[in-house]
Structures are given as structure tokens and as C-alpha cells.
Amino acid sequence: MTNGSIHNKPELAQYDANGQLRHLVGIGGLTAAQITRILDTADGFNTAPGTAPTKVPLLRGHTICNLFFENSTRTRTTFELAAQRLSADVVNFDVGTSSRTKGEHDLDTLYTLQAMGATLFCVRHPDDGAADYFARHVAPGVSVINAGDGTNAHPTQALLDVYTIRAHHPDFHNLRVALVGDVRHSRVARSTIAALQALGATDIRVVGPNAFLPHDVDQLGVSTTTDFAAGVDGADIIMGLRIQRERIQGSILEDENDYHRHYGLTANNLAHAKPDAHIMHPGPINRAVEIDADIAYGPNSLILEQVRNGIAVRMAIMALIAGGRTPNDTT
């Protein structure tokens, strides 16, 4: 699981010959129809704020394992809630108290949990390509959902992002999106860009200091600018991104205050944006660095809606993966 190794393998088949979703390790290769099916399914699980959450018996008998080798609050919680609301049994693998600290290989951990009856793994890992690697090693009938691997991909976050956007801007072809911040190290940005493009979005801008702009702009098919005002001009969606300190080697950003002044989602900077532009952020937010609290929780913010939608979208992915398969069907 070394950086870049995933690009040297044949692409993992995320759908089987019958068009059944088997793994979700990335957005790459998904069609607009496949993404739309996931989003439409999520609609069925979504309840209005303040109403009782949907709990359905779809995955009764299934064991879903949250295999998190990296810290997470909202992602793990929403995966857990999604599984519980589908009536699955849920195991949360805590890396801090696991045998991994005794030297157990990650695959041994996977095989052990698989032997205990886990049929679906939601994997978060610091290494690029980890979810793909696990998906190639699980037993037939066992599935993997990528909950974020290194700087590579975070497909469920991307799907909940486009789900949230769709509710406010159904026409992706005429959508203008500005991603502001550390795109270079952001798995969310890569996956969200891919999902937006699959649904027809063409005007995607990446805004930030040079140190945060991606190296592979040509491959991503986005425009880049270091000028915040130009980048957010006319944008319907402005998505802030967290500075990925844990993935940055050495000091890449000299002055956070300077970053906040030039690129932070602040009232002052957003004066350059449309008054009705929606603000998004995958979380967790660094207040007073990439976003101010009054913007994060202001009238134009969709951030808490993103969190709420994360449960329905993950329920949809789990349901589509497990559908047509009994819990004991590992052949």
C-alpha cells in the first residue's frame, strides 16, 4: 500500500456483471446513472429535520465492521448510525486498542474480523489505495466501502456532497463550484471533483496558495487560481477544505493568520462571492483558519445539512451493496 501503487493495477470492478454494487473504493469509473441511483436511494432514507429517523430491517443479520486505522469523529459515527438504522450488527474496530499495536498485519486484522462474520467493511486508512487493497483480498460476498484512504479518495463524502448540492442546484451542467484550500492533500476534493464531473459539472475552480494547488491539474480537469476573489466570483457553491496537517511533510504553510486573511471563508472575503452562494465544508473545520464560525453556521451554510445527509447516503450505499445477498452468502 505505497503511494501511487494503486495506479499500476487493473481497475477494481466496483460493480459485478449484473450491475450490482459490490465495493465502493472510489468515484472514478462511476457513471452519472450509477451515482444518481445512489442519490435517489438516499432520498428514501432521508427524513426531514426534527422527524424520527428511518429505521428499516434491510440488513438484519449482516455484520458491518468499521475498520478505522485513522481517527475520525463524524465519518465513523455516520457509518455506525447508517448501519444501525439498517438493523445491522456493528463492530467498531479501535486501532488504539487492537492487536495492530502488537504487530498484527492489517490483512490479518481483516481476515480475523471476516472470520467473525463481517460481511461489509468500512475502511479508513492513512495509506493511499488501502481500500482497494482490502477489496482485492476479502472473501467473495464480502464488500469494502472506502471511508477515506490517505490522499487518494473519500467516495462517500463526495456522494453526500453532490447529494447535498443536488437538493439546492439540481442542474449540475450549469453549476459553478469553487474549492478553496488544501486541494493538493485532500482526498475529499479529488473524489468530489470526480463526482461533480460525472454528473455534468464543468466549471470547477480550485482556489488557494500555490503550495495547496494540486500537481495534476491537467488530469483533474479543473481551473486553478491563487486569487480568492476571482476564484469565488459567480460560484454557486464555495467549499472550504481543511488544511491536512497530518499529510503535509515539513512546513508548507508559514503563517496560518496570513492564510486566514487571504483564503479563509470570512465575511470579508466572501463579499467577493454571490450573496446567495452556498457554503460547504467536509469537516472537521478549523475555526479562524479556513472558515469563521459565523460563516460555518450562517444562513448560507450547508455544512450541517452535509452531516445529516451523510447518514442517508451511507445507508443507501450499504443497502445497494448488500441487496440481493443473504448475510451468509460468502460464495
Place this chain on the structure above:
Amino acid sequence: MNAPPDVDELIQRLADGLRPLVGTPADTCVVGIETGGAWVAERLRPLLDPELPLGSLNISFYRDDFSTLGLHPRVGPSTLPVDITDKTVILVDDVLYTGRTVRAALNELFDYGRPAAVRLAALVDRDARELPFTADVVGQRLAIEPDQQIKLTGPEPLTLIFQ
């Protein structure tokens, strides 16, 4: 094979049969099972009492064939406009066949609350029940060959077709 029965006539028959079972809008609601049952429920309500709360159930997440067939291509949220606890629910289905759809609908209803009573109205009742359900009111009973299907198409016009 005779021509399929006229849907409007069957809905009128359902309304006549249901009237003694329907209370006031405060204690009764009409709930149609998606998709055909919801169409029928929508036509049925004005014939009973236009003020009755109207809801719909999408039972995709409660079907017992999920593990073999997967999710239905069209899933959507169920809509119950009122708390059904302690109310009489007029549950409306288009074709009562094996009883599995009704089973799923009841499971879902009870996830929303505990109704005082559930009355089942079926536009058509055909043979081959697999679960012990019977409708309180039926538009028409039809004996259909096992290899045949009867289907309600709609929403405008509502038509029964043999397949």
C-alpha cells in the same frame, strides 16, 4: 379471458364498503401502498371524506425478497401526514395476491406508531395467498391463472391490464 374490470367502478365499490368503517378526520386516515395503492387511495379519499388525512407507504425497505432481489429500482420516502397512533388506518392496495406486500406495509406502519385498527381495502383480490391475510373490503375477486398477472397502470387513466 374476460376484459379487466373498470377501475372507477371498483373504487366506487370500495368506497361503499369502507364507509361504515370510516370515522372522522381526527381518528381515521387513508394510506395507499406505493405505487398502485397510492393511486387508488387518492381517488378513494374524496368518495369517503375529502378531509381525511392521506398518506403513502413505499415498502421497498421492508420487502422480504431484498436478500434475493435487492432494492427496487424506485425507492422513495413514505409519507404519513399524521401520527397514526390510536387512529384507524385504511390501508389501500391495488392487487392483493400473496399477502407479502401487506405484511411489509404492516411492519412499516408499526414502525410509525400503533394504530387503533388497520382496515385493508384491495382493488382486486386474486388467489394464491401465501400469508394469512384477508381484505376487509374488496373491489373485485378474480380467479387468474398462476402464470398470469393483473397490473394497475396509471396514474391517468387508471387501468387494469392482464399480462
